[in-house]
Amino acid sequence: MIELNQTLTPSSQHAETVGIAQQLCQTLEDDIVKGKLPPGQRLEEPLLAKRFGVSRTPVREALQLLTATELAEKIPNRGVYVSLATPERLTAMFESMAELEGMCGRLAAKRMTSGERHNLEKIHHELAETVRLGDSDSYETLNRSFHNALYRGTHNDVLVDVTLSVRRRVAPFRRVQFQSLARLASSHEEHQGIVDAILRGDVKAAEDLLYGHIMAVHDISQDYLSSLRQSPPEPATAFSGTPA
Amino acid sequence: MIELNQTLTPSSQHAETVGIAQQLCQTLEDDIVKGKLPPGQRLEEPLLAKRFGVSRTPVREALQLLTATELAEKIPNRGVYVSLATPERLTAMFESMAELEGMCGRLAAKRMTSGERHNLEKIHHELAETVRLGDSDSYETLNRSFHNALYRGTHNDVLVDVTLSVRRRVAPFRRVQFQSLARLASSHEEHQGIVDAILRGDVKAAEDLLYGHIMAVHDISQDYLSSLRQSPPEPATAFSGTPA
DNA sequence: ATGAAAAATAATGCATATATTTTAATCGAT
DNA sequence: ATCGATTAAAATATATGCATTATTTTTCAT
Structure with missing residues (x-):
């Protein structure tokens, strides 16, 4: 029920x-x-x-x-x-997300105002605090703000919309990463590199680091999903089993 | 009415x-x-x-x-x-579209099967025929197939969905280009370079050429829209005037 | 006893009716 | 004469009812 x-x-x-x-x-x-x-x-x-x-x-x-x-x-x-995701669809979603995040990072590194850059840095420091406390709920919320700030840094509303829509789709599968405290720490380490790249306007580094940042989550989710698939008899292909 | x-x-x-x-x-x-x-x-x-x-x-x-x-x-x-587009929103839409097309082209150049590459070439040759005949309606239809083939060449269904959804949004403004026979020819010339890049697996060239291919349409649409804005008193900002 | 077919049950898809909100028009007041 | 308020008309939002389609269960035949 x-x-x-x-x-x-x-x-x-x-x-x-x-x-x-x-x-x-x-x-x-x-x-x-x-x-x-x-x-x-x-x-x-x-x-x-x-x-x-x-x-x-x-x-x-x-x-x-x-x-x-x-x-x-x-x-x-x-x-x-x-929606029920097959492993292939999950990979497709994460790859799309990684590409879009990379794209946003590249444009943001080029276009963010100094105010926007400072705000991003501020969020990053607040994230550090939640990592220290091990507060994964707060991390998740702030992490959303962090990436939102990046998207908006592109100064392209359509791109923001598109990216947010894909993020909503992957959200149910991104969440699992925050269950691990170790992942919280490494996620924040990756953010550090991203913030540095953005602040110094290194478009290539920002793009590549963000791509990797998302794909790291993919690997975790992939593992999580395949570990799930062994216990319940639920098939991977959508709607083939009786959903009741 | x-x-x-x-x-x-x-x-x-x-x-x-x-x-x-x-x-x-x-x-x-x-x-x-x-x-x-x-x-x-x-x-x-x-x-x-x-x-x-x-x-x-x-x-x-x-x-x-x-x-x-x-x-x-x-x-x-x-x-x-x-939906009523402001010039800023139009630019945002085209930039997003250009980025997505470039992304698709890069991935397609890397991943397309030889069958898919041949199919793309085939469509390209059929397009040449419509240019020779000056059949802009057929060109528009085939052009859609051409780009669809590119999207699918990424082998990423989510990316295909996202790209198609943005294309639908810009479609009303892409159409104006086909009114010009000259644009038809130059569009096809650009396709030639794109096909060549894809066939030889040149990911960087495919990405850049596709970006430029879409942005060229942006310039045309921008001009067209600004030429329109001088005649009718209709305001640019959405819904500010009484729609009746 | 097993499998197929038919009937019953339940949920979706469409239509119609009611209520709330918005817009406009008219009347009154300054 | 213009501005404001009140009322009327119309469109949207929600509720309910009916018809069609899917699914499940039961029954009948093999």
Whole structure:
């Protein structure tokens, strides 16, 4: 059984003049990224509708929004399922992410204002603190800010959008790295090299280091995924098993 | 007044087990790319519902799908509008597209099978024929195949998806280039260099040439857009004027 | 007892109805 | 005459109902 906890804060009804479909989509997105909704999980309209106390219409809309982010897949007349990645698809996602991060790093190294560079450095130092404390939750949050700052450093809104959309897709598989304290430390070491490259405007180094930074996570996720595949009988190919 | 012609081929109802929302979205997408629906145009649910003889529900779904492609923007409680690009946003889109095409070209030059390389060459030769005939419509179609072949040559499905999604966004502005026969010829010349680079596995040349190939179109579109901005009083910033 | 076919159950897809929000238009006041 | 407020009309957001499609279970025949 799934655990869909939140009951849509009643105050947020008119809090931001934003529809409940968007809230619901955000909630589901979070649950998927945080791992509460495992890949392959079926998302049934009537169930979600009852759970959140709304009609099927906004649920349906939320599921469509979710499908657009590629975090879920919709099969006509057969429902919506949380996306399930094959090892090949996982590799493709990480390679795309690495290429995009490298691209962003290269452009950011060339274009960031001095204010932006200082801000990046500031985030980097705050990250050092979370590593020292071993606070992996805070690290994850700050790490997001770190990479966001890089994306925005390209001064190209479209590229930011594209990169963020791919990051959302890989997010459920990036998370596993933060379970290891050792990875936290080496991730931060890599950041150090990246920050240095950016600050001195070394476009090539920034690009290459960021590529490697993402691909390192790929290796970890790949290992994690293959270790999972041995225990449960769940097949790797999407939707071939009964999702119930 | 808009012209929404098509009346949803009745045969395709069960032709591909595809819902009418998807068909409608495709139709609207085509109309936007082809210029039938101008940027800034409001897309009203009741109007479209009447026009296509369906209820508002699939129309609403289609508009949401369209919004996901960024070809249209949805403002809560205020309707859906065809995306309107500022010069800055246009530049951002083309730069992203150029970077992605270059990336694809680099990976394709490294990974394409000999069969894929021959297929690319074949398309290139067919393109030569359309240039000789001055058939810009056929050129546009084949040109799409040419670039698609490149994307697929990366052997990375996610990268293909991402690149295609950005291409859809810039498509309305790429089209203008094909109005010029001279541009057709120079476009094909650039293709020649790209094909050569790919065939000899020159990753750097493939990347650089493709970047330039897209950016050339940017310059053309930029000129075209600025020439447009002088005649109509329509403001450049999105949705600032009353779309009616 | 096993396999296939048919019927029942449940979920999706589309349509229609209701409510809330937005926009505009008109009336009044300064 | 212009600006502001109130009201009316229209569009969006949500809810509900109906029809179609998939899936599962049961039954019948081999």
